[in-house]
Amino acid sequence: MNYRHLTPSMSLLLAFEAAARHESYTRAAAELSLTQSAVSRQVQALEQQLGLTLFRREGRQVQLTDVGRLYQREMSEALGRIRSATLQAMAYQSGGGTLHLATLPTFGSKWLLPRLHDFYKAHPGMLVHINSRIEAIDFETSGIDASIGVASGDLPGLVCHRLHAEELVVILAPEVAASCLGWTPEQLGEQMLLNVANNPTAWGEWFSHHHLPHKAMRIGPSFELTSHLIQAVRAGIGIGLVPRILVEEELASGELISPCVPFASQRSYYLIYPPRNEALPSLRAFRSWLLAQI
Template sequence: MNYRRLTPSMSLLLAFEAAARHESYTRAARELSLTQSAVSRQVQTLEAQLGVRLFRREGRNIVLTDVGRLYLRELGDALAQIRSATLQAVAYGSGMGTLRLALLPTFGSTWLLPRLSRFYAANPGVQVHVHSRIQAVDFTDGEIDAAITVGSGDWPELVVHPLLEESMVVVASPALLAAGAPVDAETIAAQTLLQVASHPPLWANWFARHGLAPERMRSGPNFELTSHLLQAVRSGIGVGLVPQMLVEDDVRHGHLLSVGEPIPSKRTYCLAYPSRNAVLPSLKAFRQWLLTELGG
């Protein structure tokens, strides 16, 4: 067996893997900073070396063949292992190294970042590079080592450490509810209701929980970020239903008024990462610090 045929060059493999993920030479070329024709030629060279067709044409689009789909699955895991090995080498070569951490923006600004100085004091050899992510984190490109995100925690392809169970609480500007009337469910129901666009229908659940007719809801603006919603609440635009842990300091300092009892959301904040990253010294240090910080 010709071992050269079994070990194509990395440039050919990267061109195929990017084209296969996108099923597009154009998007693969943009990702790899190459021309479309260069990516196409590299894929053709790889097909000739392997003696199989990896793509077929459907009009102006390219579609993986069955063997191409199989090759992508196996190759993706292999490239991820190579990237992980490289990260480990870099980390060991520079002490503890760096951690590329994806965070929900408001969680980062209100909970993690105010505490991060304690991590640096205990781990002076580590740098944490923070990347804001609203949507689910994609670990396949190797650009993120770990993420703190919120959800069910049922992600079998990842190592998951539950951190905090999420509870939602109604918050309002003290000035908005300063008329002296009792602040109860009826009072809140009469306000403009603000919500984060990506969240489930929280207010509908809240109305049902308090036995209020849904047609009484006065829906207000939606926001992409919880931090923007909270600023709108502070400004008196309306009331919000937000994670309790994100507003504890504002409530404590009197910037916001918390109304009623917290409601469990059935979601959990988790630290999650691919198993291949578990050996990273920077991630080991951060994981241990984070779980200790939370009393885990």
């Protein structure tokens, strides 16, 4: 067997990976600063070298074949490891490094960013680029090195460091809180219940914890961002059930009122990343700093 046929040139692999990810030669060409015909020629050259049909061509559209999809999955992972190795070498040489971190928007603004200056004091040669993400991260295609998110347990195939358990608190606007001298769970359950979209079962868990009938729930509007829900509570639209660490300042100042003890949800906050990134100097430094904050 000629092993040269099994190791195509990087230019062919990059053209294929971009075209496969977009299923479009046009978008791949724009990403790689090439012409559409150049991408097409490189993909065809790769197909000829491998003796495989990687794309089906239907007019101006291209779609991955089954073998093309398999090749894309393995190739994307391999290219990710190459990029990671390059970043590690560059970071080691410079004594610094860059970390692309995804985090939940409200957690990032309320908890992480106020503390991040301490990280920079300890590691002045490193940079942390913050990306706000709500959805699950695809580490193969997103360019993200690590993320901070919530989950009910470790995620398969990923390294997960549990930061702390999620404690939820009921929050009311002061004007709403003042309308009743002693709020019971039954009285709270009669209010308009505001939701965060990525945790739709929170109120159901709270009702079960307090042995209240779910049919009594008055489910109100749902919000993508916890910060928007907090603003809605302040405006008196309803009451919220949010992570305590995201409203500690508001509760301490009296901007929001919590009439009952925190409720432990089934989720926790995690630092998450693929195993191949574990040796990144920037990630190792950030991980050590972050775990020391908890």
